[in-house]
Amino acid sequence: MDKITEKTLRILIVVFGLLFCxxxxxxxxxxxxxxxxxxxxxxxxxxxxxxxxxxxIKDIQIGSYEIMWGILEEINKPLADSINNQVE
Numbered sequence: 001m002d003k004i005t006e007k008t009l010r011i012l013i014v015v016f017g018l019l020f021c022x023x024x025x026x027x028x029x030x031x032x033x034x035x036x037x038x039x040x041x042x043x044x045x046x047x048x049x050x051x052x053x054x055x056x057i058k059d060i061q062i063g064s065y066e067i068m069w070g071i072l073e074e075i076n077k078p079l080a081d082s083i084n085n086q087v088e
Contacts, residue, residue, distance in 0.1 A: 073080040 069080070072083075
């Protein structure tokens with residue numbers, strides 16, 4: 001078996017050093033991507049929560065109008081029909 005020469009050893013050290021640097025850089029980039037995606041997810045979650053709150057308020061308002069419409073139909077059916085015909 002041939003002995004490893006000093007030149008071969010230096011080449012191996014350089015290659016492994018470059019490989020290590022490349023791996024470290026790629027890992028760092030992936031870590032930055034994860035941080036960016038985490039921030040993006042947090043922003044989107046806040047928007048979803050905000051929209052959910054707005055939807056709840058709108059659902060309550062719609063429910064109130066439906067209740068009032070039902071009461072109007074019970075109290076004054078001709079007026080409710082007249083309004084219904086105008087809307088359609």
